[in-house]
Amino acid sequence: MKAEFTLITDTGSQALVADISQLVVAGWAGRDRAAIDHHIEELAAIGVPRPSSVPLYYRIGHNQLTQEENLQVLGGDSSGEVETFVFAVNGELFVSISSDHTDRKLESVSVAFSKQACIKPVGRDAWRHADVAEYWDELVVRAWIEENGERVLYQEGTLDSLQNPLDLIAGYVGGAGTLPDGTGMTCGTMGAIGGIRPSAVFDMELFDPRRKRSIRHRYVTDSLPVIA
Known part of the structure; x- marks a missing residue:
């Protein structure tokens, strides 16, 4: 996929x-074991099996990566998770x-299948990793969803938790x-404020303070409708 x-x-x-030919999702990537356990329990509450080890690296078809803004999903049970995305071009790492x-x-049946089944949106802007590496932990990720017509903060935190x-x-x-050229990796997420839930709108930000x-x-x- 050309990004x-x-x-x-x-x-x-x-x-x-970036010609992305390999896509990797790094799961259970928290730095604080207590935070990892919290996310495991958060997902266990909706029936997701606990991981065999942490972190885990899920290979995803590179065709699932997209920069489009209007997407189609099957059914109403999917939701977003904001993550940093790192990728390599000509031996250099970008963010x-x-x-x-x-x-x-589907996640309650198989985490790997649930991730492969969904598109992975990625932004259109990037920074050099070298420019922010020194203070990586200070970067902030946030996400908002829409509920009852209102924009609601869904995730927020500094990267020192991952x-x-x-x-x-x-x-x-x-x-x-570093990553091989053409490889992209999502780098873990943090808990949802108020619990995991779907939203037709997902708005995300990586902020450099x-x-x-x-x-x-x-x-x-x-x-899209689920037809049996």
Whole structure:
């Protein structure tokens, strides 16, 4: 999948094209074991099996990655999760934002199948990882949903609650190093405020408090009928 980004730097912007041929979802990627256990229990409450180990790396078909804003999903049981998205181009690591959109009903049967079944929206802007690596833990991710016509804060937190992407990459590739060119990885999420629930609108943000800039992406889902 060819993903086209606008690379934002301190001196301006330029086009950046990433040919994503491998897509990885890093699950159960919390840094604080108590927070991981909270998310495990949060999902267990809706019937999701507990993981065999943490973190886990789910390979997803790269065709599931999209930068579109109007999407179709099957049924009404899926929901988004805001995550940072790291990817490699010409040996360099870049950062954007993504949603690990997941079918919650299918998740109670198989987490891997539930993730593969849903599209993975990713933003259109990116930063160099090197520009934010020194203060990665200070970055903030947020997501909003719509309920009864109102915009509601759904997730929010600093990245110090999640594993550093370099540690996740090391766990995936089996040692120190960066992602292979053409590989993209979502880097874990945090608990939902008020519990996991679906929304046709998912609005997400990665905020850099030092440079006072954000990467944002909003998408809307149309639920297709489940025909038996």
